[in-house]
Amino acid sequence: MRALKIAATGMAAQQMRVETISNNLANMSTTGYNTRRAEFADLHYQQLARAGTVNAADGTVLPTGVQLGLGVRPSAVSVHLSQGSLSATGGDLDIAIEGNGYFEIELPSGQAAFTRDGALKRSADGQIVTSDGFAVAPQITIPDDARSISINGAGEVYAFFADATDSRLLGQFSLAGFTNPKGLEALGANLFSETEASGPAIVTTPGQDGLGTLRQGYLEDSSVDPVREVTELIEAQRGYELNSKVISAADQMLGATTQVR
Secondary structure, X not given: OHHHHHHHHXXXXXXXXHHHHHHHHHOOOOOOOOOEEEEEEEOOEEEEEOOOOEOOOOOOEOOOOEEEEOOEEEEEEEEOOOOOXXXXXXXXXXEEEEOOOEEXXXXXXXXXXXXXXXXXXXXXXXXXXXXXXXXXXXXXXXXXXXXXXXXXXXXEEEEEEOOOOOOEEEEEOOEEEOOOHHHXXXXXXXXXXXXXXXXXXXXXXXXXXXXXXXXXXXXXXXXOOHHHHHHHHHXXXXXXXXXXXXXXXXXXHHHHHHOOO
8 A cells, every 4th residue: 555655755744844834933033044945856656657668458659657656755945045124223233234145253163154143242352253152254353442333334344432533444344155055054043054055155345246235233134924934834734634634544445455355
């Protein structure tokens, strides 16, 4: 009874879809989060009668044949890249990226990571870091006596001091772009790492080479659409129920077979 195994693959696929949707809904308030979508492909087919073969009865060619599908498999969980809406926070170190690009982060291991989460902080020694304390590349340090800072669209960071009328340039943020950003590997904590699929990071100044600009005092909201996610959740739930009904029907058919006398 192939229907049992086929329906089991369908239930597993819908369960994976529900898990993906639940992760989207859980991150609907995560800064810079992009929606994920579970994608599926049909499994291989059992060729009971190949199309184009000669029918032994009268010598004619079979126009279609008999191909029996054996279920479904997950093919990918892809990221839907889209710009989230910008929310005003007023924070000096809250920086949103308008357009493409990622901030480059230096992990303690020396590995480079990338994020769109611009909720940056100031460490004890004045260095600009992420919420987890990882340094933002290139490293920029804010002096202790700085009264305020200003960041323009090109990523230049200026400090203002109480005893001076002119600002001082502290450094400039850079952004990283990728040929295939969907190929980035998610590390958690809003961080990504480059892979062979994403290609190497192309680091340049904000506003150049197709990368976005920076906007101080704003953060990028999650791109999750709750209404769409709940709709897909209902569809996945119904798909799971339908596959379970197929298993019940196959069980009844097997039960009828065993009762034959």
